Amino acid sequence: MKSKAARNAAARSRGSRANVALSGLIVSVLAVFLCGIVLAVQVQEHAAQSANHTFLADLEAVYHLHAHAHRPSHSASDVAHESSLPSRKLEHAMSGNRTHKKVGDEARATASELDPGTAEAPAAAAQRVENMLSEPGHQGAQGKAVEALQPESSAEEPAPGMFHSSHEAAQLEKGSDPGRALRPAQSTRNTHAEQRMAPDAAGASHGLLRRRDQPAVDVEATIQGYLTASQRQFVAIEHPVDATTVTVSAWVNPDAGDRSSQLGDMRTIMTNRLSGCGTTPRSFGYSIFLNNWSTSDGAIVAEWTESQGACQKLSSAPGQLPAGSWSHLVAVFDANQVTLYLNGRDVASRPSHSRLTQSNGPLVLGRVPPSGQDEEYIFYGKIARVAVFGSAFNPAQVRILHASSASQGLQHAAEAIGEAASPLLLLPLGDAELSASADATGATEYPLVEEQPQKLNAKLKVPTADYPLRRPDHSSGVAGNRAAPAAPNAPATGTANAQPSRSRLAAVGKGAGGSWAQFNIDDLNYGFDVGRSVTSAMRRESDRLGAQRSERVRDAMRHAWQGYRKYAWGKDEVRPQSASWQNNWGSMGVTLVDSLDTLWLMDLHKEFQEARDWVASRLSFARAGEVSVFETTIRELGGLLSAYDLSGDRVFLEKAQTLGDLLLPAFETSSGIPVGRIFLGRDSPSRLRGAGRSSILAEVGTLQVEFRYLSKATGNPIYAQKANRVFDLLEGKDTDGLYGVHVSTQTGSVSGKVTFGALGDSFYEYLLKVWLQGGKKESTYRKMYDRAVDATIQKQLWRKTAVSGYTVLADYEYGHAVRKMDHLACFMAGTLALGAYTSGEDMTSGRSLRDLRLGQALAHSCYRFYKATPTGLSPEYVTYGSPREDFSVPSNAPYYILRPEVSESLFVLHQITGDPIYREWGWEIFEAIEKNCKTAVAYGAFSDVRKPGIKADDRMESFFLAETLKYLYLLQAPAKKVNLRETVLNTEAHPLRSFS
Numbered sequence: 001m002k003s004k005a006a007r008n009a010a011a012r013s014r015g016s017r018a019n020v021a022l023s024g025l026i027v028s029v030l031a032v033f034l035c036g037i038v039l040a041v042q043v044q045e046h047a048a049q050s051a052n053h054t055f056l057a058d059l060e061a062v063y064h065l066h067a068h069a070h071r072p073s074h075s076a077s078d079v080a081h082e083s084s085l086p087s088r089k090l091e092h093a094m095s096g097n098r099t100h101k102k103v104g105d106e107a108r109a110t111a112s113e114l115d116p117g118t119a120e121a122p123a124a125a126a127q128r129v130e131n132m133l134s135e136p137g138h139q140g141a142q143g144k145a146v147e148a149l150q151p152e153s154s155a156e157e158p159a160p161g162m163f164h165s166s167h168e169a170a171q172l173e174k175g176s177d178p179g180r181a182l183r184p185a186q187s188t189r190n191t192h193a194e195q196r197m198a199p200d201a202a203g204a205s206h207g208l209l210r211r212r213d214q215p216a217v218d219v220e221a222t223i224q225g226y227l228t229a230s231q232r233q234f235v236a237i238e239h240p241v242d243a244t245t246v247t248v249s250a251w252v253n254p255d256a257g258d259r260s261s262q263l264g265d266m267r268t269i270m271t272n273r274l275s276g277c278g279t280t281p282r283s284f285g286y287s288i289f290l291n292n293w294s295t296s297d298g299a300i301v302a303e304w305t306e307s308q309g310a311c312q313k314l315s316s317a318p319g320q321l322p323a324g325s326w327s328h329l330v331a332v333f334d335a336n337q338v339t340l341y342l343n344g345r346d347v348a349s350r351p352s353h354s355r356l357t358q359s360n361g362p363l364v365l366g367r368v369p370p371s372g373q374d375e376e377y378i379f380y381g382k383i384a385r386v387a388v389f390g391s392a393f394n395p396a397q398v399r400i401l402h403a404s405s406a407s408q409g410l411q412h413a414a415e416a417i418g419e420a421a422s423p424l425l426l427l428p429l430g431d432a433e434l435s436a437s438a439d440a441t442g443a444t445e446y447p448l449v450e451e452q453p454q455k456l457n458a459k460l461k462v463p464t465a466d467y468p469l470r471r472p473d474h475s476s477g478v479a480g481n482r483a484a485p486a487a488p489n490a491p492a493t494g495t496a497n498a499q500p501s502r503s504r505l506a507a508v509g510k511g512a513g514g515s516w517a518q519f520n521i522d523d524l525n526y527g528f529d530v531g532r533s534v535t536s537a538m539r540r541e542s543d544r545l546g547a548q549r550s551e552r553v554r555d556a557m558r559h560a561w562q563g564y565r566k567y568a569w570g571k572d573e574v575r576p577q578s579a580s581w582q583n584n585w586g587s588m589g590v591t592l593v594d595s596l597d598t599l600w601l602m603d604l605h606k607e608f609q610e611a612r613d614w615v616a617s618r619l620s621f622a623r624a625g626e627v628s629v630f631e632t633t634i635r636e637l638g639g640l641l642s643a644y645d646l647s648g649d650r651v652f653l654e655k656a657q658t659l660g661d662l663l664l665p666a667f668e669t670s671s672g673i674p675v676g677r678i679f680l681g682r683d684s685p686s687r688l689r690g691a692g693r694s695s696i697l698a699e700v701g702t703l704q705v706e707f708r709y710l711s712k713a714t715g716n717p718i719y720a721q722k723a724n725r726v727f728d729l730l731e732g733k734d735t736d737g738l739y740g741v742h743v744s745t746q747t748g749s750v751s752g753k754v755t756f757g758a759l760g761d762s763f764y765e766y767l768l769k770v771w772l773q774g775g776k777k778e779s780t781y782r783k784m785y786d787r788a789v790d791a792t793i794q795k796q797l798w799r800k801t802a803v804s805g806y807t808v809l810a811d812y813e814y815g816h817a818v819r820k821m822d823h824l825a826c827f828m829a830g831t832l833a834l835g836a837y838t839s840g841e842d843m844t845s846g847r848s849l850r851d852l853r854l855g856q857a858l859a860h861s862c863y864r865f866y867k868a869t870p871t872g873l874s875p876e877y878v879t880y881g882s883p884r885e886d887f888s889v890p891s892n893a894p895y896y897i898l899r900p901e902v903s904e905s906l907f908v909l910h911q912i913t914g915d916p917i918y919r920e921w922g923w924e925i926f927e928a929i930e931k932n933c934k935t936a937v938a939y940g941a942f943s944d945v946r947k948p949g950i951k952a953d954d955r956m957e958s959f960f961l962a963e964t965l966k967y968l969y970l971l972q973a974p975a976k977k978v979n980l981r982e983t984v985l986n987t988e989a990h991p992l993r994s995f996s
Contacts, residue, residue: 003741007613008449014617014804020124024069025636026420028864031211034690036402045689047991053922057524058513067268068469073649074767076580082098082614090628093300095630097307103990105416106445109646111429115523117553126643127298128482128555130966135844139367143921144299148626148954151531154978155703156860156888160982161257162341168932169843171312173337173865173994178986182649185542188544195460196955207916212633216392222406222407223251223326223384225253225383225384225386225428225429226253226382226383226429226667227365227366227382227383227384227429228381228382229365229366229378229379229380229381229382229383230366230378230380233366234364234365234366234367234378235242235365235366235427235429236362236363236364236369236412237362237363237364237427238274238361238362239362239385240285240357240360240361241272241363241388241424241425242272242285242286242357242358242359242363242388243335243357243390243391243424244335244355244357245333245390245391245392246286246332246333246388246389246390246391246392246424247330247331247332247333247359247388247389247393247397247398247401248270248286248288248331248333248386248388248389249328249329249330249384249385249386249387249389249401249405250269250288250328250329250365250380250385250386250387251327251328251329251383251384251406252269252290252321252326252327252329252377252381252382252383252384252747253324253325253326253327253381253382253383253384253407253451254267254290254321254322254323254324254325254380254381255324255380255381256323256324264396264936266286266289266290266291266292266301266377267289267290267377267378267379267380268289268364268366268368268377268379269288269290269329269366269379269383269388270287270288270363270365270366270367270379270383271285271287271288271360271363271364271368271369272287272358272361272363272364273285273286273304273305273358273361274285274287274361274369274753274813275287275303275368275377276780277908279817280751280811280818280819280820281356281357281358281359281360281819282340282360282361282813282814282818283305283782284305284356284357284358284359285305285357285358285361286303286304286331286333286357286358287301287302287303287304287368288300288301288329288331288376289301289302289303290300292322297318297319297320297637298318298319298320298322298346299316299317299318299319299320299321300315300316300320300322300340301313301314301315301316301323302314302315302333302338302340302344303329304333304338304352304355304356305355305356306353306354306356307354307356308578309891309892310354312338312355314340314348314349314350314449315348316340316342316347316348317347317348317784320342320347323381325386326382326400327343328341328342328343328344328689329341330393330398330401330402330684331354331425331649332393332394332398332649333355333509334352334392335352335392336353337352337353338349338350338351338352338355341395341398343401344398344401344402344403346400346922347539348561349603352518359801360814360816363388363425365383365386365429366383367679369378369814371397382430383430384428384429385405385410385427386425386427386429387401387410387413387414387425387426388423388424388425389414389423389424390420390422390423390424391420391421393417393421396513397417397420397421400413400416400417400944401413401416401417401476401743404416409424409428410423410426420424423540424803424964434481437651438479438631439655440915442495447922449581461653463473466645467802472659474867475808478582479742488565489762491753511675514852516957517793517794518793518850519793519798519850519854520858521849521850521853521854524805524807524853524854524856524857525800525804525805525806525807525857525860525861526853526857526860527860527863527864528855528915528917529746530698530853530915530919532915534913534914534915534916538916539914540802541708541916542916542919543971543974544918546919546971546972546973546974547972547973547974548974549912549919549923549926550969550974552601552926553926553965553968553969553972554602554969555928555959556926556934556939557598557599557602557604557927557965557969558573558607558741558967559934559938559939560956560961560965561599561604561607561961561962562653562902562938563576563579563935563936563937563938564591564592564595564697564938564961565607565610566579566937567579567580567581567937568580568581568582568740569582569592569614570589570614571583571587571589571590571591571619572584572585572587572588572590572591572958573585573587573590573591573955573956573957573958574591574937574938574956575954575955575956576935576937576938576939576940576953576954576955576956577935577937577940577951577953577954577956578953579936581938584638585627585631585636585958586621586624586625586627586632587623587624587625588615588619588620588621588624588632588636588956589615589618590635590636591958591961592611592614592615592957593615593619593635593639593640593643594634594635594636594639594958594959594961594962594988595611595958595961595962596611596612596640596643597637597639597642597646597650597966597990597991598606598846598961598962598965598969599611599952600643600646600647600665600968601646601966601970601977601978601991602966602969603774604901604967608647612643612647612649612651614650615640615643615651615652615655616651620678621658621662624662624680625679625680626677626678626679626680627677627678627679628677628699629666629674629675629676629677629678629699630699630702630703631701631803632659632680632702632936633663633702633703633706633707634702634706634987634988635658635958635959635988636659636708637656637663638705638986638988638990638992639962639988639990640652640653640655640656640659641653641656641713641990641992642986642990642992643989644656644713645709645992645993646991646992653713653714655715656710657710659712660707660710660719662678663678664718664719665678665681666780667722667723669745669746670745670746670747671729671744671745671746671748672725672726672748673695673700673743673744673748674695674699674700674703674745675695675745676696676699682758689754693744693745694743694744694745695742695743695745696741696742696759697739697740697741697742697743697750697759697760697763698741698759698761698762698763700726700743700763701726701730701762701767701986702726702727702763702764702765702766703723703726703763703982704723704724704766705766705769705770705773705986705987705992706718706723706992707720707722707723708723708724708770708773709773709775709992712995727767727780727781727784729748730743730748730750730784731780731784731839732932733749733750733753734750734784734787734788735749736791736794736795737784737787737788737789737790737791737794738754738788738791738792738812739754739760739763739788740752740753740754741753741754741755741759741760743853748955752932753811753813753814753818754811754812754813755811755812755822755824755825755996756809756811756822756824756825756827756828757811757820757822757824757825757877758822758824758890759822759827761822761824761825761827762827762987764785764788764828764831765831765987767780767782767784767785767788767836767973768782768785768835768838768986769984769985769986771785771836771986772994773984773992773994773995774994774995774996775994775995775996776838777842779969784846785835786835788906789832789835789851792809795812795817796817797809797810797811797812798810798854799817799819799880801880801881801886801887801996802880802881802882802883802884802886803883803884803885803886804886805861806860806861806863806864806880806886806887807829807854807855807857807861808821808858808861808880809821809825809856809858810816811948814833815960818876818879818978819876820878820879820880822876822877823862823865823876823877823899823901824899824901825901826858826859826865826901826902826904826905827861827901827904827905827987828855828858828905828907829852829855829856829858829859829862829902829908830859830904830905830906830907830908830909831855831905832851832852832854832855832858832907832912832914833851833855833856833859833908833909833912834848834850834980835851835914836848836850836851836852836855836912837852837980837981838980838981839916849890854906854913855909856909856913858905858923859902859905859909859918860904861977862901862902862905863902863903863906863924863925864886864887865878866885866902866924866925866928867924868887868889869946869949870944870945871926871928871931871942871945871946871948872924872925872928872931872932872950873896873928873929873932873945874896874899874902874945875889875894875896875945876890876893876894876895876896876897876899877890877893878890889945889971891945894943894944894945894946895941895942895943895944895945895953896933896942896945897941898929898933898939898956898957898959898960898962898964899959899964900940900959900960900963900966900967900989902925903925903963903964903967904963904967904972904989905920906918906919906921906967906971907967907968907970907971908980909969910922910961911978912980913974919971919972920972921969922968922971922972925968926968929964932948932952933952934952935952938956939952939956939960940952940954940955940956941953941954941955941957942959957982958988959988962987962988962990963989966989967989978991982994
């Protein structure tokens with residue numbers, strides 16, 4: 001007998017089953033009802049689609065008539081035969097779709113009036129159809145009609161770039177979204193405003209012709225003349241040839257044995273900008289490459305800079321550009337989009353916003369702007385029929401350009417497109433006669449391969465009669481000045497990208513005896529009265545505060561060290577947010593080694609001893625793999641040598657010598673200029689990373705202090721010999737005292753821009769410090785340093801900001817100062833002061849006073865980098881030149897990565913002058929770091945100095961402990977723990993006693 005509980009359970013079960021059955025019945029009824037609705041809708045949609053299909057087919061005939069009227073291979077009779085098609089089809093459309101009857105009537109009437117022998121009539125038909133589609137009541141047909149007015153792609157496979165992804169292709173194959181096949185990948189541009197644009201010179205509206213990827217035009221190129229681009233053969237036009245909207249075109253034939261397959265790097269077809277991610281005006285413009293960065297993937301790549309950021313890139317799929325045959329490349333830079341075409345077909349596109357145009361640099365074919373390097377992204381192969389137009393071509397115009405330039409040349413192509421083409425440059429490169437005369441400079445002539453060989457000067461003396469070179473009128477927003485062509489060397493017109501007026505600090509030539517460049521130091525903004533006397537009372541109060549503040553900095557070091565010890569002991573870096581670690585410098589315990597002398601100088605002897613024991617028992621370079629020679633030298637080798645210099649413990653010297661031996665093969669190049677990267681433990685020069693190419697000035701010129709000290713400490717001269725040879729090779733390779741940032745490892749030649757920021761900075765620092773290290777006996781190095789400082793004045797690199805007159809040190813590129821200054825360049829404030837302090841001259845006059853004052857003015861400006869932001873932290877670099885503000889924070893570099901250069905210069909200036917103001921400025925920097933960058937584990941970089949309150953990043957560079965905190969501590973500490981007359985601090989702040 002069932003219990004009461006069991007009966008109740010059974011009843012509940014029966015009730016539940018009944019509820020389920022009722023629910024199922026309701027769902028079934030609803031499903032049938034909904035299916036009926038859906039079926040009715042589908043029937044209605046099918047009828048509408050059927051009518052629309054007929055109507056769209058009729059409109060498509062109008063387009064085909066227009067296209068054939070412009071195709072040179074079709075005769076007038078061919079066009080006349082097809083002219084009856086639109087009339088017949090549109091007659092059918094009248095009865096096929098009542099909604100579109102008015103449109104059909106209008107288009108049919110237009111089609112019946114067409115004169116097959118003219119190009120304008122098809123354009124009128126297409127425009128009138130589009131106007132009808134834009135009227136109220138017809139917008140529903142507008143998009144589909146525009147999509148339909150395109151030639152069909154192959155039925156076997158969609159045109160490249162038609163689908164956003166393989167998923168979309170699959171959806172289309174399944175039958176979903178039937179209209180999707182007609183939409184291009186760049187659908188973001190399909191706005192009604194664009195659909196209603198006026199007809200272009202090709203005879204069809206932009207809206208009717210931009211909706212869909214187009215098949216390639218089947219043409220055979222007949223090219224007799226071309227440039228054979230190679231390491232020493234290229235063309236440079238001394239004008240950027242750029243406009244707000246621009247279409248660039250070239251025929252290219254990469255060598256079948258293209259060295260890019262071995263070198264694996266971008267090959268420059270044409271560019272008017274510097275490669276890379278710079279944000280200076282010379283990085284504006286456009287570049288067209290073969291291959292993506294560090295690959296040989298055969299992709300077509302366009303690069304440009306926008307107001308929103310540098311390094312904008314568009315790449316086709318790999319393998320698009322075959323070697324050994326001619327291909328036609330076109331890049332269209334429109335106001336809102338960039339599109340790449342290959343042989344008339346759209347192969348890639350993406351949105352673009354406010355591309356920045358080039359106004360100064362040359363347009364170069366076959367490589368990036370020449371600077372003397374052995375491998376400068378050189379294109380190996382043939383380049384022909386280069387053209388630049390001051391308008392954004394639509395797909396129809398691109399196909400006309402492709403067909404006409406292939407068989408009949410550039411001038412015919414421009415004429416076929418019409419006045420809207422607005423040609424800025426038509427450069428056949430051998431299809432017409434060229435002047436073979438060199439210019440007055442005796443520039444090398446480079447041969448062009450053609451039926452009757454000619455020679456073309458590298459600077460390209462362009463006869464304006466045959467090669468129209470027109471300056472775009474930026475000020476009016478209209479690309480292409482249709483007045484008479486300007487002379488090739490005439491200044492560009494318009495105001496876009498024009499250099500605003502800059503206040504230049506007066507360089508007044510040579511001083512008495514011509515030994516040094518004078519400078520007006522009375523007009524500099526120092527932030528205080530630099531001529532004031534520092535009283536004893538001021539010093540005592542400053543020391544009292546300094547003693548307290550140095551303890552705060554010491555506490556910061558303890559906090560960061562404890563986080564490293566707990567979460568990343570023996571690893572390269574601690575992650576300050578995630579409480580984890582990373583080995584990103586070769587698994588050599590870089591933070592630990594880099595921090596050894598900081599622990600010693602701060603009297604953290606327990607922590608130092610624990611780190612020493614790890615070095616003795618655990619430090620190994622066996623797992624390092626590929627490393628940076630420069631970073632490994634200044635951080636790891638420098639840290640070990642400084643720990644030995646301070647403590648006298650030979651365990652550090654033994655490890656340093658082992659590391660030095662592993663680094664020596666980097667110097668085994670044909671010139672003795674070391675390569676940038678090396679595989680530790682592998683001593684074969686053939687395995688050196690980057691061998692046979694070029695290195696960076698700051699990297700090859702910032703090894704000497706460490707390698708020379710290693711020779712002094714071990715008695716083995718080989719280290720010093722290798723490092724000294726670099727400076728000896730570079731002597732005399734300057735340009736008026738300044739050095740480009742690229743150094744050939746084969747020849748030792750120097751090229752590229754001049755900067756005291758990234759890539760150039762510490763080379764100039766080491767010219768002075770090597771002279772000091774050697775007891776001031778190697779006068780050549782001091783002369784090289786002094787000559788460089790004089791050159792900054794003679795080249796007018798010292799500038800003033802418009803509002804407050806802050807002093808800044810500009811980069812120098814293509815004969816012009818660049819309105820940008822890196823935080824890294826702030827080291828020069830301290831270096832200038834150190835040079836004045838150690839010169840042996842009276843610091844109250846002459847060169848020494850000049851350099852001291854320049855250093856003081858620059859230090860104040862660098863301090864203002866911090867004060868100018870809401871967080872009190874400096875960005876990676878600043879730009880200047882605005883009449884409204886002194887410094888601007890760039891959108892692509894608003895971060896602070898705990899850099900030390902300003903703190904370094906404040907320390908040096910305080911040591912030399914004793915003025916308490918430098919301690920005050922340094923304390924403000926420390927407090928900003930404490931407020932914004934401190935985490936529960938350590939300290940982290942700050943991603944945007946414009947945004948107070950955001951979290952610090954999960955990254956702490958080893959130099960924060962090795963340099964930033966060390967300099968901030970030494971700045972505040974009353975006792976002078978480092979004597980600048982007896983000690984040289986390497987560029988990582990590792991103190992090493994000089995040899996005297």
